[in-house]
Amino acid sequence: MDAKNSFISDIKTYAKIMKLGVIKSDIEQSIEDANTNNLSYEEFLYGLLQKECDIRKYNLTQSRIRTASFPYKKYLEDLSIEDLPADAQLKLKHLSGLKFIKDGQNVILSGNCGTGKTHIAIALGIKACLEGYKVLFTTVPLFITQLKELKSTKSLRGYQNKLSKYDLVILDEFGYISSDKEGAELLFTNISLRAGQKSTIITTNLSFDRWGEIFGDPVMTAAMTDRLTHKSYVVNMNGNSYRMKETKAWLDTLEN
Structure with missing residues (x-):
């Protein structure tokens, strides 16, 4: 396994431990998009966290509606x-x-x-x-x-x-x-x-x-x-x- 794939594997492991499901599943596509669009580190991290937050907020909302x-x-x-x-x-x-x-x-x-x-x-x-x-x-x-x-x-x-x-x-x-x-x-x-x-x-x-x-x-x-x-x-x-x-x-x- 080369260094890049090793990093990605470790990121997925850390994301799983921290229950960051979106980052775990989307990290490779997010890296590809960042490279394609020449995003800065700040923009890349912002995009990752925003996506994780949006999904988590949506899931919590749907949970409240179900339990109601x-x-x-x-x-x-x-x-x-x-x-x-x-x-x-x-x-x-x-x-x-x-x-x-x-x-x-x-x-x-x-x-x-x-x-x-x-x-x-x-x-x-x-x-x-x-x-x-x-x-x-x-x-x-x-x-x-x-x-x-x-x-x-x-x-x-x-x-x-x-x-x-x-x-x-x-x-x-x-x-x-x-x-x-x-x-x-x-x-x-x-x-x-x-x-x-x-x-x-x-x-x-x-x-x-x-x-x-x-x-x-x-x-x-x-x-x-x-x-x-x-x-x-x-x-x-x-x-x-x-x-x-x-x-x-x-x-x-x-x-x-």
């Missing part, structure tokens, strides 16, 4: 803003800046079915992942079931500590299924732990005066409503079905 457990990917750019309810059009621009996460504020998307509540919630969640925030997505029925299981195995405290580390928790489908007393109390307790500290987005088809249908307890309902809405963004999502418009547009493309 979104049911599917939706982006803010995919939204047809003019088809959203008027209040959503008004507030979405501000929400998309994600300052509400930095400030630990909640967002409640409340309105009838099909108006874009879940799409907006997922889109804000994915943007948060892209900007380095730790996000969790779940439905309220699934969340309650999980909390009950953790309580029964005496591992709820550990999960609560884990939950407190999420910058944003998205609870979808609040109000679609009623809960028993134990489930309501667990939901109330675990949402309350985040109140005023970390952000929660809730999508619901129920107006606040009907939240008692979920909790079955007027005192708990009043307390939950107060804690969730305090310094929160409440978005009125009542309007024509956004989902129906999307379906119609898709059907139109099939006919043309």
Whole structure:
């Protein structure tokens, strides 16, 4: 093995030890490009490190999106803003800046079915992942079931500590299924732990005066409503079905 190949072999070994995967796989091509373009040592090193950093940042972002457990990917750019309810059009621009996460504020998307509540919630969640925030997505029925299981195995405290580390928790489908007393109390307790500290987005088809249908307890309902809405963004999502418009547009493309 000549000196050049020996150096390259050693570089790959060091890159592997230091977990610099891009440098390990691209070093030969990078050297060839540097020679072809007559790059300085500084430019060569800069290019290597930039490529390594970009890939690592991309992988971390994709990891955050995967661990958030979104049911599917939706982006803010995919939204047809003019088809959203008027209040959503008004507030979405501000929400998309994600300052509400930095400030630990909640967002409640409340309105009838099909108006874009879940799409907006997922889109804000994915943007948060892209900007380095730790996000969790779940439905309220699934969340309650999980909390009950953790309580029964005496591992709820550990999960609560884990939950407190999420910058944003998205609870979808609040109000679609009623809960028993134990489930309501667990939901109330675990949402309350985040109140005023970390952000929660809730999508619901129920107006606040009907939240008692979920909790079955007027005192708990009043307390939950107060804690969730305090310094929160409440978005009125009542309007024509956004989902129906999307379906119609898709059907139109099939006919043309």
